[in-house]
Amino acid sequence: MYEARYDAAGHLAGLEPLVPEAPKAIRRRIVENLPPPLLKPIVPFLQTVHDRAAVEIQRGCRQGCRFCQAGMIYRPTRERTPAEVVEATGQLLQNTGYDELSLLSLSTTDHSQIVPIIDALNATFPELKISIPSTRVDSFSVDVANAVAKGKKHTLTLAPEAGSQRLRNAVNKLVSDADLLGAAENAFERGWTGIKMYFMVGLPTETMDDVEGIVRWASR
Ligand code: SF4
Numbered sequence: 001m002y003e004a005r006y007d008a009a010g011h012l013a014g015l016e017p018l019v020p021e022a023p024k025a026i027r028r029r030i031v032e033n034l035p036p037p038l039l040k041p042i043v044p045f046l047q048t049v050h051d052r053a054a055v056e057i058q059r060g061c062r063q064g065c066r067f068c069q070a071g072m073i074y075r076p077t078r079e080r081t082p083a084e085v086v087e088a089t090g091q092l093l094q095n096t097g098y099d100e101l102s103l104l105s106l107s108t109t110d111h112s113q114i115v116p117i118i119d120a121l122n123a124t125f126p127e128l129k130i131s132i133p134s135t136r137v138d139s140f141s142v143d144v145a146n147a148v149a150k151g152k153k154h155t156l157t158l159a160p161e162a163g164s165q166r167l168r169n170a171v172n173k174l175v176s177d178a179d180l181l182g183a184a185e186n187a188f189e190r191g192w193t194g195i196k197m198y199f200m201v202g203l204p205t206e207t208m209d210d211v212e213g214i215v216r217w218a219s220r
Contacts, residue, residue, distance in 0.1 A: 034059055034078050037088040043096045052100035052131065053092040055085050057117060061106040065161070066172045067203065070106055077110075082117045086124050093125070100129040108132045109141040118147050134159055134198070135183075137175045142186040155194035156187045162203060163213025170205055181220070 001022040005013045017024060037055050044051070060077035061070070080088075089101055101121070105111060109132065121130060130148040134157045135141040145156055160175050162168045168175055184195055199214045 030076065032078070034080055037080070037084070037092075039088060039091045040095050041092075043098075050102065051098075052102050052129075053089070053096055053098040054102040054104045055088045055092065056080070056104045057085055057108065057114075058105035058111045062110045063107060063174070064172050066170075067161075067200070074106065079111055079113070082113055082120045085117050086120050089121060089125065089128070093128070099127060100131065102131045102133065104133065107136060109136045109144050114144055115147070118144065122147075133157075137183050138179045139182045139186045142183050142190065142192075145187075145192075146190050149192075153190070153192045155196050156192045157196045157198070158183060159198040160217070161198060161200055162206075162210060163199060163215075163217055164210045167203060167206060167210045167213075171203060180217070 001017060001019050002015045003018055004015055007013045034056070041053075058077060058079045060074045061068070062077055063071060065071055085103075092098070092101070103114075103117070108114065111117065118130065121128060129150075132145060132148055135145050137158045137160055141158075142156065146153075158180070160168065160180055161173045162171060165177060187195060197218070201211055201214075203210075
């Protein structure tokens with residue numbers, strides 16, 4: 001119902017309504033409570049990536065990383081309660097036959113009740129394998145990853161995003177050197193054997209020193 005106009009440089013110059021019922025300014029609407037979780041997903045009959053049940057435990061993200069579209073457009077943060085997650089998991093396992101569950105959200109260890117959720121799942125479904133997509137960079141998150149690992153510990157995924165404190169501050173990724181070293185120390189002490197780290201190159205204001213900082217970090 002709209003047509004976008006662009007200037008010579010390709011930047012958005014305006015949005016024109018094409019029909020009378022389309023308002024010129026579009027007001028954003030927010031669903032205050034998360035809609036019910038998906039309980040009867042299609043179960044593929046060949047092996048797929050992420051071949052497991054999934055419950056969205058939170059929408060939105062408490063962090064405000066400046067490069068992150070999802071963190072901005074899915075505001076505000078809305079959470080599911082531990083009871084809702086357990087109820088949804090029970091039905092999903094029954095409906096799909098999966099024995100593995102992913103706790104989905106933009107930043108799962110930022111859920112204010114992530115520990116009660118994992119405790120409740122472990123108590124209700126002792127055989128269930130739980131997976132957490134990626135972990136916030138701090139010691140608490142390693143504790144959470146540890147609680148779901150149940151003895152099988154290979155690689156922990158952390159996302160410091162930039163190789164220097166200056167650049168992490170610039171993109172509002174509030175991770176300090178101490179957080180990163182603390183997380184690594186905690187992980188290795190608890191028996192993890194590898195750490196995978198996500199970094200980006202090409203961030204605004206980046207210098208070669210910031211890029212080389214990634215290599216220095218990996219060595220440390
Ligand atoms: S923590 Fe992750 S999801 Fe949240 S704003 Fe930062 S990059 Fe985006």
